[in-house]
Structures are given as structure tokens and as C-alpha cells.
């Protein structure tokens with residue numbers, strides 16, 4: 001069962017918003033509504049967030065992200081549609097029940113995290129627990145534990161004014177963690193941080209997530225951040241969700257021109273993995289293949305090198321075109337196998353890793369699973385074209401991406 005389930009969620013601002021719902025149902029668009037003095041901030045949003053998932057909502061300013069997350073945490077009542085949490089319909093709860101639900105189930109991290117200036121960092125971290133009526137000693141303990149999780153061990157006694165911006169944002173994260181809720185809503189939580197600290201926070205969130213397994217709805221206008229963090233990403237435009245998918249799906253199968261333009265600039269080397277670009281290992285031979293047969297196969301597949309793989313699917317080495325040509329000319333029967341220089345990679349390796357591994361060699365990469373068995377190959381030409389951005393008429397971008405890969 002999904003933890004968060006939104007069906008046809010719609011929010012219209014303005015007088016008599018139900019009018020807007022009817023207009024949309026009758027085929028009017030956002031501009032028609034605007035002419036009537038109505039703003040359709042979110043239109044017909046349907047998605048679900050699974051337990052333990054980081055689900056990212058990504059869109060430009062004004063696309064409706066904040067309105068969407070405010071409906072999820074109950075700060076705004078939807079004009080239409082339903083929202084379920086852990087299976088319970090929370091769309092029209094009474095204010096008291098809504099407060100209770102928010103306090104126990106959901107915590108929020110905002111972009112500009114307001115710490116209480118006259119309270120210590122520890123008290124700030126444990127603030128949600130104070131609201132819940134927990135005694136001081138237990139609160140302090142929970143606060144310290146949460147601070148340790150975000151790398152602020154020992155800072156509990158300091159005042160917020162002694163912390164840098166990045167550290168304050170960590171306290172925000174600690175507060176959400178100390179609350180102990182299963183669901184965390186993060187609204188542009190890292191957007192105000194400078195790039196290095198932002199990346200550190202993203203890494204930390206991923207690490208924490210692998211330990212704690214929270215259900216996280218993360219909002220951002222930054223596509224690279226979305227791709228780094230999101231197991232699935234919902235792309236929003238003008239109030240509508242235009243695509244939901246993994247980073248790879250959004251890069252490789254953009255639902256429309258808007259999404260493909262959006263992803264044209266993304267650093268594909270960090271997002272695509274060996275598993276997504278590998279090919280079926282067809283140009284592969286067994287150790288007992290004769291040089292002539294190997295030579296023929298090489299020409300057929302227009303490759304300079306073949307992987308040699310045993311019955312157990314483990315890679316034994318590689319044969320090169322020049323060695324084979326010599327062997328054929330000299331009439332040798334055994335394969336001129338070379339075991340050095342065979343790059344074996346795992347399906348999870350990113351293209352940036354692969355590019356580094358293959359930079360020194362013209363050979364295809366062998367993709368092997370945990371047991372060491374060959375599951376795919378990546379010919380060099382495939383690697384280079386995967387590194388290229390979607391638009392082929394922009395050769396400069398290819399070089400830029402490759403340079404990114406070498407860094």
C-alpha cells in the first residue's frame with residue numbers, strides 16, 4: 001500500500017473555485033480560468049509515494065510544487081481530488097484531527113529554516129517533541145541523537161547564532177528526524193545552500209535514508225538535485241504532472257518536448273548507469289574458438305576486440321584484432337588471449353565512472369554481476385553516444401559532458 005496516494009488532486013485559488021473545477025472538466029485550460037479570476041495552481045495530480053522511497057516533485061517556479069506539498073501536509077484543502085495517507089482519506093479531516101495527524105505522521109523541512117534564536121541548538125532540534133509534551137530529559141536525549149545523525153554531535157548546547165547557514169539547515173533536518181515521523185516532506189530544503197554544502201547535504205540525506213528508510217516527498221526546482229535524490233521524479237509544468245518516472249526513464253524516454261528540453265542540459269554521466277546503456281553480449285566468444293572464427297566475428301560486428309568468456313560466464317580475457325590477424329596469417333590454432341586491460345564494471349557504475357575506466361582503452365567494457373558473471377557489454381562507441389546529450393546538432397555539449405566525466 002502506498003504511504004501517500006494522491007488522486008486527481010486539484011487546487012484552484014480565487015472566488016468560488018468549484019467553478020474552475022467544472023471549467024477544467026469541460027475542457028477549459030489554465031488561461032481560460034485566469035480570465036475568470038481563478039488560478040489553477042495544481043490540476044489533476046495523481047501519484048503515489050511508496051514506503052521508504054524518496055519521491056521528488058520537480059518543476060520551475062510557479063509550476064505548483066509548493067501548493068502540492070501544502071495540500072499533502074494539510075496546510076491547504078484541495079479543491080478537488082483525494083489524498084490518502086497510509087490508506088486513510090485525509091482530504092477533508094477536521095482541523096483537530098489534521099493537526100494530530102501532522103504531528104504524529106509528518107514532519108517538514110523548509111528552505112529557510114527558522115530556528116528559535118533564544119533556544120539552544122539541542123532545544124531547537126527537539127522542538128517537535130516539546131510540542132508533543134515529552135519531558136525535558138527525554139527530549140534532550142532525542143535531540144542529541146538527531147543532531148549526531150546529521151553530523152552535529154556535541155553542538156546541542158550552542159546557540160543558533162553560532163552556526164553557519166549549512167549547519168542551521170542540518171538542525172532543520174535534525175528536528176524533522178527527532179520528531180520520529182515516518183513521512184518527511186522537504187520543500188526546497190537545500191535550495192538556499194551554496195553548491196558544495198548542498199551536495200554534502202544531499203549525500204547525507206541519501207546516507208540517512210539508507211539507514212532510516214523514511215518516506216520522503218522532496219520538492220526542488222533543480223533537475224540535477226532531483227536526479228541525484230529521486231528514486232522516482234514527478235515533472236510538473238503549469239500545475240500538471242507531465243511525467244513520473246525514474247531518472248533514467250525521464251532522460252531516455254521524455255514524455256514530451258518540454259521534458260526533453262529540460263533534460264537536455266543534465267549531466268547524463270552522473271545519472272545513467274552501466275546497466276542502462278549496456279548491450280546484450282553478442283560479440284563474445286568461448287576460450288576454444290579458433291582465431292579464424294574469431295576474426296570473422298570481429299568483422300561482422302565491426303569491433304577491434306572480443307571478450308572471451310568461459311562456460312561459467314566469467315570473463316577470461318580479450319582478443320585483439322591485430323593479434324588475431326597475426327594468428328590467422330601464421331595459421332596458429334589457439335586464441336591469442338590477453339588478460340590485462342579488461343575493464344570489468346558493475347551495472348550500478350555511473351557513466352562518469354565508466355568513462356574513466358575506459359579512457360585508456362579502445363576495448364568494450366564488460367559488465368559483470370556480483371557473482372562475476374558477464375551480463376552485458378558496453379562497446380566504446382555506445383559509451384560515447386550515451387555520453388552525448390540528446391540533441392545531436394550540438395557537438396560542443398558532447399565535449400562538455402565528456403569533460404564532466406573526466407573530472
Ligand SMILES: Nc1ncnc2c1ncn2[C@@H]1O[C@H](COP(=O)(O)OP(=O)(O)OP(=O)(O)O)[C@@H](O)[C@H]1O
Nearest residue numbers: 013039040041059060061062063064065066067068
Ligand atoms: N494563496 C494563493 N493565492 C493565489 N494564487 C496562489 C496562491 N498560492 C500560489 N498561487 C499561485 O499558484 C501557482 C503555483 O504556485 P506555487 O507556489 O505552488 O508554485 P511553485 O512551483 O511552488 O513555485 P515557487 O518555487 O516559485 O514557489 C502560481 O501561479 C501562484 O501564483
